[in-house]
Amino acid sequence: MNRIIAVHSYKGGTGKTLLSVNLAATLAKHGKKVGLFDLDFRAPSLFAILKVPNTEYWLNDYLNGTCDINKVLVDLSPRIQGKNNFFVCLANPATEAIRDMSAKDRKWEMRALGRLLSLRNTLLNDKAFDYLIFDTSPGLQYSSINAIVAADFVVVATTGDRSDVDGTSRMLRELYNLFEKKTGLVLNKVLDSSSKSKKDEMHRKVKDVYQVPLLGLVPCFCEVLRAEGNFIFAQDKPDHPFTKILDEMAKRIENNEVS
Amino acid sequence: MTKEEILGKKPLQLLEKIKENLERLNEKMEVMIELQKHGKKDTQPIQDASLDVMTLLSMPDHLRKTAMTICRCGRATAEEIAQQTNRARAVESAYLNQLVIMGYLKKERKGRKAYFYADRESQGEK
Numbered sequence: 001m002n003r004i005i006a007v008h009s010y011k012g013g014t015g016k017t018l019l020s021v022n023l024a025a026t027l028a029k030h031g032k033k034v035g036l037f038d039l040d041f042r043a044p045s046l047f048a049i050l051k052v053p054n055t056e057y058w059l060n061d062y063l064n065g066t067c068d069i070n071k072v073l074v075d076l077s078p079r080i081q082g083k084n085n086f087f088v089c090l091a092n093p094a095t096e097a098i099r100d101m102s103a104k105d106r107k108w109e110m111r112a113l114g115r116l117l118s119l120r121n122t123l124l125n126d127k128a129f130d131y132l133i134f135d136t137s138p139g140l141q142y143s144s145i146n147a148i149v150a151a152d153f154v155v156v157a158t159t160g161d162r163s164d165v166d167g168t169s170r171m172l173r174e175l176y177n178l179f180e181k182k183t184g185l186v187l188n189k190v191l192d193s194s195s196k197s198k199k200d201e202m203h204r205k206v207k208d209v210y211q212v213p214l215l216g217l218v219p220c221f222c223e224v225l226r227a228e229g230n231f232i233f234a235q236d237k238p239d240h241p242f243t244k245i246l247d248e249m250a251k252r253i254e255n256n257e258v259s
Numbered sequence: 260m261t262k263e264e265i266l267g268k269k270p271l272q273l274l275e276k277i278k279e280n281l282e283r284l285n286e287k288m289e290v291m292i293e294l295q296k297h298g299k300k301d302t303q304p305i306q307d308a309s310l311d312v313m314t315l316l317s318m319p320d321h322l323r324k325t326a327m328t329i330c331r332c333g334r335a336t337a338e339e340i341a342q343q344t345n346r347a348r349a350v351e352s353a354y355l356n357q358l359v360i361m362g363y364l365k366k367e368r369k370g371r372k373a374y375f376y377a378d379r380e381s382q383g384e385k
Contacts, residue, residue, distance in 0.1 A: 106313070110309045110379055111379045113311065113330065117330065142311070178316060179323075180327075
């Protein structure tokens, strides 16, 4: 079962956070108990997107070993009209906290990996969470690789941009493969995917280039951009095609069709 | 052991003792073979090398598999690791001992079993 999912990409701006938030919200709407984690300590964003007031404990504190994970979990179930099933753990957006996180040494990172790995016991086994979604920083860096190692499955967000295609292929070969991680590719910001034949062509192309299963194709939606990250799209626009695509993705993950 | 001591013990206990000693001997030999294979003469453990993800990435594939499994399990015997990696116990035992010598893992004996683990917490703060 793929219960811990890391959302990662080579380049920034590929839509990791948008995918993480909406995938987590969609799984929660399907009745699953979901924890969404902001592991992008260089540029924390869930704090702003989800507008969580008065955060006292951050994921930084948990990884530093100064508090329990239960103190970091914020219950946002009412946002998706759920009950006790949608939680977030936020990264501290203060400049000082970002600086502190970027100055950690190898031994700290090793302990942080241990703490991420132990979430399987504390949250999945003891607290009956169904899914943990890790939103990460782009590229090869400690916090992201820790998240990948701790995960069962990596959702790789990519766009059609040349620089992104090369880097993503390399990461698939030299990062996820070395850790024997299952991956699913999400091709984001796709132009012109209206017809079935175009979609099939895209699927073939992705399989040829990356040689990994395609988890989803997300067209470029102006409405998503226009929302400016002000709300959880899949929650607030239930009839939008974007929401339907996320719905399909979540179902494929739930039915274990991605491995 | 004196002759009286040997005669005083039950044969089964004696055999178990011999088996235990043989297992220890076997493990030591596996380490020696591994070290010879990789042309390393220095058997002094490197003090507290950290088993972080970048280190994992730079390891040879055969050791990474073992190290990753130990990371997931926390603390395990060669037998337990072998069950997860689908490799022979003796092979895992050799790799684990090599990781101990490289300073990435710690080894602890409890009775007849040897447990391996990555010592995350005891290494100085930050």
